[in-house]
Every structure is written in C-alpha cells, then in structure tokens.
Amino acid sequence: MSAIDYDIDTGANGGRMADEPTATGDLDSLRPLPRISVHAFCISDAVRRVMEQCSQDRRMARASLRITSGNIAAAASMFASTPTPNLIILETEAVAGNLMAELAPLAEVCDPATRVIIIGRHNDITLYRELMRNGISEYIVAPLAMADIMTAISAIFVDPEAEPLGRSIAFIGAKGGVGSSTIAHNCAFGISSLFSTETILADLDLPFGTANIDFDQDPAQGMAEAVFSPERLDEVFLDRLLTTCSQHLSLLAAPSLLDRAYDYDRDAFQPVLELLQRSAPATVLDLPHAWSDWTRTVLGEVDEIIITCAPDLANLRNAKNMLDALKKIRPNDKAPHLILNQVGMPKRPEISPQDFFEPLEIEPAAIIPFDAALFGNAANSGRMISEIDAKSPTSETFSQIAHLVTGRATIKKPRKGGLGKMLGLLGKK
Incomplete structure (x- = not known):
C-alpha cells in the first residue's frame, strides 16, 4: 500500500515499554532519520527536555521537529485546521479508561499517513495492546531517555521492513x-x-x-x-x-x-x-x-x-x-x-x-x-x-491537484486509515 493509505503498525522494537531511561549508547546503531515532520506535545518539563535533546541530535538533521506545551486536546484543536505531520508524539497522564476517549477527537482530524507515539505513565500491557489495535505506532512509559524516542521513531521510519515512507x-x-x-x-x-x-x-x-x-x-x-x-x-x-x-x-x-x-x-x-x-x-x-x-x-x-x-x-x-x-x-x-x-x-x-x-x-x-x-x-x-x-483561479486549481494526489481533503473529516480507524473501533463498543 502507499504511504497515504496504510494503517499504523507496531514498531519493530515490539512495543517495549521503558520503566527507566535507556542508555544513550543504544543510539550508536541508529541511522539518520529521513525528511519527516514531527510534532511533539509535552505536558511535563522532563519529556520536553528529552524532546529538545532529540532536536539537537545529528540523526534528526533532515527531520523537522516542533515541540509544543500541551496535551492531546491541544493537538486535536491545532490539527482541526492544519494538516497533521508525519509523526505526532503525545504525552498523557490519562488512565486506560480515559485515554481512548481523549484520542477520539484527534482521530477525527488525523491524516491517514500520520503515525502516533504516546508517552504515558502506566505500565499496562492491556492498555498497550488496545492502543496497538487502534492504530497507535508505539506506547512508551515515562520516565524515558532520548534513546527511547529515537529508537521508536527509527523503528517506524527507518526499519528496512517498515512500509515505505514516501x-x-x-x-x-x-x-x-x-x-x-x-x-x-x-x-x-x-x-x-x-x-x-x-x-x-x-x-x-x-x-x-x-x-x-x-x-x-x-x-x-x-x-x-x-x-x-x-x-x-x-x-x-x-x-x-x-x-x-x-x-x-x-x-x-x-x-x-x-x-x-x-x-x-x-x-x-x-x-x-x-x-x-x-x-x-x-x-x-x-x-x-x-x-x-x-x-x-x-x-x-x-x-x-x-x-x-x-x-x-x-x-x-x-x-x-x-x-x-x-x-x-x-x-x-x-x-x-x-x-x-x-x-x-x-x-x-x-x-x-x-x-x-x-x-x-x-x-x-x-x-x-x-x-x-x-x-x-x-x-x-x-x-x-x-x-x-x-489568489488566481489557476493557483487554487494547483492547490486542489495537490490535495488530490496526496490523498488529503481540503475539509477535515474522519479518516479510515491510521489513527482515524480508531473512530470505527470506538463506535463498536
């Protein structure tokens, strides 16, 4: 399937949940990331510092990383009017029963190709499996180190067995x-x-x-x-x-x-x-x-x-x-x-x-x-x-063609791929 159409899969690291930070030496085997756009929403200073470390790492030289202080609701609000990036990283303190409901508004506006990594507080295998089933790429338990984030992103976008990015x-x-x-x-x-x-x-x-x-x-x-x-x-x-x-x-x-x-x-x-x-x-x-x-x-x-x-x-x-x-x-x-x-x-x-x-x-x-x-x-x-x-009609035509060939809609609506499939699963409950 094309990069626009395929669903979000589990990362190659098998969804390892970190109880304590990983040694930075784990980064040595990682290849540079491709030209992807990443937007991280952080609610704690600790996670924000980790994301800032990532932004300065040489493996992120070709990637574009934006860091915002905010929760899942802030992400859903922002992407209601702007295209979603290739990867969204969300920090949350929500428990298993509330997390799926928090993600539903984001699923409505998430483009099919967008991948999602969640940083949570609860080392819950049942929650992890539920998130994977609903299209989340990775779930990591805080506290975490830069190597945890970089490994998770690499598993999605660099792994030779992963779907093609482009x-x-x-x-x-x-x-x-x-x-x-x-x-x-x-x-x-x-x-x-x-x-x-x-x-x-x-x-x-x-x-x-x-x-x-x-x-x-x-x-x-x-x-x-x-x-x-x-x-x-x-x-x-x-x-x-x-x-x-x-x-x-x-x-x-x-x-x-x-x-x-x-x-x-x-x-x-x-x-x-x-x-x-x-x-x-x-x-x-x-x-x-x-x-x-x-x-x-x-x-x-x-x-x-x-x-x-x-x-x-x-x-x-x-x-x-x-x-x-x-x-x-x-x-x-x-x-x-x-x-x-x-x-x-x-x-x-x-x-x-x-x-x-x-x-x-x-x-x-x-x-x-x-x-x-x-x-x-x-x-x-x-x-x-x-x-x-x-403002010319021809310029608007080129905009419409760009939307058409990338599989994007000019008006945000529920998506059937990626995180968007969560809506369908939630509706069955």
Whole structure:
C-alpha cells in the first residue's frame, strides 16, 4: 500500500515499554532519520527536555521537529485546521479508561499517513495492546531517555521492513509541449508549502529538463550523477545531489546538457526512486513525453499518475492509448488522473472538455485555462504560480491537484486509515 493509505503498525522494537531511561549508547546503531515532520506535545518539563535533546541530535538533521506545551486536546484543536505531520508524539497522564476517549477527537482530524507515539505513565500491557489495535505506532512509559524516542521513531521510519515512507507521484504529458512539467513543478511546490511536507521534485528528463529553470537554480550535480552512479547511492550521497528550492522542497535536477546520449536500461531509475521513497514523504517525478522500457517501468510502480493533455485530437488519441496501456501495466490500480491544460487558446480550434473526456470515460482532475501572461511571467522569473498570484483561479486549481494526489481533503473529516480507524473501533463498543 502507499504511504497515504496504510494503517499504523507496531514498531519493530515490539512495543517495549521503558520503566527507566535507556542508555544513550543504544543510539550508536541508529541511522539518520529521513525528511519527516514531527510534532511533539509535552505536558511535563522532563519529556520536553528529552524532546529538545532529540532536536539537537545529528540523526534528526533532515527531520523537522516542533515541540509544543500541551496535551492531546491541544493537538486535536491545532490539527482541526492544519494538516497533521508525519509523526505526532503525545504525552498523557490519562488512565486506560480515559485515554481512548481523549484520542477520539484527534482521530477525527488525523491524516491517514500520520503515525502516533504516546508517552504515558502506566505500565499496562492491556492498555498497550488496545492502543496497538487502534492504530497507535508505539506506547512508551515515562520516565524515558532520548534513546527511547529515537529508537521508536527509527523503528517506524527507518526499519528496512517498515512500509515505505514516501508517496511517488508521476507527471507525464500525452504529447510534448502540453505543460506537464509546469504542472508537476507547481504541484510539488504546492504539496511542500500547503502541507509543510518535505517534498523532492525529481526531473527525469535529463537532456531537456526545466525544473532548474523554473525554480531559478543552477546545481552542479543532480539526477545524472544519481542514475549513472548507482553504486554510490545512499542517503549521504543523495543529500549532496539535492538542491533546496524552498523550506520544504528539494530538487533533484536534470543536467540539461547534450554532452552524452541519454540511453537507459529498463531499471535504470529504480535505485534512485527507491531511495527517494525512503527519504521523503512525497516525491514528484517529472517524466518526459516518451514511451520506453524505463518510462513504462517507472509508471508501473508509482503511487499516482497524472497525464496532462491539450484539447486537440492528437492528445485525445494519445491519452486513450496511454490509459489502455497503463490499465494493462497496472490492472489492480485506479486509473490515472487527467488534466486538460491550455484550454481557450486564442484562434486555436479545440475539442471541448466534454467532448474530450466522454470517449475516455473518465472525469477530469482539473481543467486549466490558457493564460500566457501568468504562466509566462512565472517561467521567466523562476517562480511558481502561487508566488506570482496566490489568489488566481489557476493557483487554487494547483492547490486542489495537490490535495488530490496526496490523498488529503481540503475539509477535515474522519479518516479510515491510521489513527482515524480508531473512530470505527470506538463506535463498536
């Protein structure tokens, strides 16, 4: 299952409950954490100090940790209006009979991918099993040490047998020049900024990629080094190749040079994509308009596919062929999302949206009007649409696409995955 859909599982440490602090030497075997967002709610000074220790540890260098003085109710109140992070750490003094009721309001607003660690006061195996059954990732008994927290987080996000952290989202055009890359870049920016989610934009069009231009970047290294040096790939090497575009967005740029032929084996990009999926909650893949072994392989393994079309006959034919081919490659997955772009271009004969999507038997994910001034100004200044005009209808469309491809809803509602499944279990009692 994708990182958005799977339920919260027990950590690899078997839910060890700490009666006394663990030696800090236990940290020696832990690997650095990926680019996750963590929000800790503390009610005691002791736990707050432990969380502050964690924030200063080198293994948290890529993670984003926020510490708030507050209880479970404070967390539920905060996340009623803001997206939940990858991990919530909650300190509570509640006894077994009250803890489940305290967690219910948080379950209503918790995103499916969010994991939860609870720090409690009661060494109660029955309570522990109840929490695990209801979707909590780990329960730790205070007093605790930094090693307890770091081990628990590592068990969730670093363990090789754990579910992949990241959600991979591939954008491809039904035809060249339809704006697929522009949409991919704006959606990556939207995911990172709207949800404060660490996002990696990977430009897979090595000879002609434009992500570096669109973000006004000129990195010396990027995707080419990752693809052509698979033996060097690890978290440290990836960090050297990534370029920071904004607070939560990193770019793995294409070289955009023609100093070599860019021919790839079928699985050439797989080591890179697997590493990206372990490194960040969201990876946006900007694919070139091509149909080869390696593009088919990538499209066959990502979590979401977005096909961008322009309203003409060639795009309609290509979109139909791509949908049919992908249905064979991905027989058990939902159909790709389709975006109709550049609608209403002056003096150009067009197929109406209704006539375009009727033979495809699919509803459009978005219809984006042609706006030469808005897109041209953004491209020439190296900025995204929301930075040029945050109140424009096009900016709102990109926001909706970001919500769609990440599985998030614009309005908070009870979730069926993760902590949200607790509501269903509580209702059966």
